[in-house]
Amino acid sequence: EPEVTQTPSHQVTQMGQEVILRCVPISNHLYFYWYRQILGQKVEFLVSFYNNEISEKSEIFDDQFSVERPDGSNFTLKIRSTKLEDSAMYFCASMGSPTNEKLFFGSGTQLSVL
Amino acid sequence: GNSVTQMEGPVTLSEEAFLTINCTYTATGYPSLFWYVQYPGEGLQLLLKATKADDKGSNKGFEATYRKETTSFHLEKGSVQVSDSAVYFCALSDPGSARQLTFGSGTQLTVLP
Numbered sequence: 631e632p633e634v635t636q637t638p639s640h641q642v643t644q645m646g647q648e649v650i651l652r653c654v655p656i657s658n659h660l661y662f663y664w665y666r667q668i669l670g671q672k673v674e675f676l677v678s679f680y681n682n683e684i685s686e687k688s689e690i691f692d693d694q695f696s697v698e699r700p701d702g703s704n705f706t707l708k709i710r711s712t713k714l715e716d717s718a719m720y721f722c723a724s725m726g727s728p729t730n731e732k733l734f735f736g737s738g739t740q741l742s743v744l
Numbered sequence: 745g746n747s748v749t750q751m752e753g754p755v756t757l758s759e760e761a762f763l764t765i766n767c768t769y770t771a772t773g774y775p776s777l778f779w780y781v782q783y784p785g786e787g788l789q790l791l792l793k794a795t796k797a798d799d800k801g802s803n804k805g806f807e808a809t810y811r812k813e814t815t816s817f818h819l820e821k822g823s824v825q826v827s828d829s830a831v832y833f834c835a836l837s838d839p840g841s842a843r844q845l846t847f848g849s850g851t852q853l854t855v856l857p
Contacts, residue, residue, distance in 0.1 A: 665845075
């Protein structure tokens with residue numbers, strides 16, 4: 631089965647630094663998502679992206695966050711100035727058709743902000 | 745807003761035991777309901793889904809029925825295996841919201857031989 635690939639699997643950064651989390655969605659998919667899970671808490675929606683623009687974003691996704699699809703294959707999440715509370719597992723997901731509603735998730739990037 | 749409440753874990757069972765993981769939801773409209781599974785070191789994978797009331801989703805011996813009257817979508821399996829050890833997430837999708845998922849908190853299942 632095709633896979634969503636995320637890199638790196640682990641990222642450690644200092645508070646205030648910028649990080650970019652990378653995702654390669656399944657090649658013919660058109661809908662892209664970022665979710666995150668803080669340790670011990672629920673998986674939370676961050677943002678959805680379609681047709682080169684944000685479709686929807688949660689209240690978590692403030693001005694410190696941005697997403698980009700720079701080259702037609704990668705889908706990136708940038709956190710401009712990381713905070714301690716940004717430490718979480720970040721999951722990328724993609725979907726081909728909205729009619730079957732099946733999201734394919736990557737294995738996640740564990741972000742640790744020190 | 746939408747929310748999903750899931751049975752807290754961890755759950756530990758012996759092989760061949762019966763499994764139930766409870767899930768209830770709050771949503772406006774008519775959401776689709778899902779169970780996702782996360783095996784160690786892997787991403788979330790769709791296990792099964794149901795898109796309307798009384799639908800039963802099933803896969804790999806797991807089943808869940810969309811119960812609108814009780815707003816529930818409980819996951820069941822008649823005889824679990826060691827390989828079923830994973831974290832299970834209940835989720836719902838509001839078709840009017842760019843297909844974003846609202847997740848429960850996840851239930852860690854460990855099956856002992």
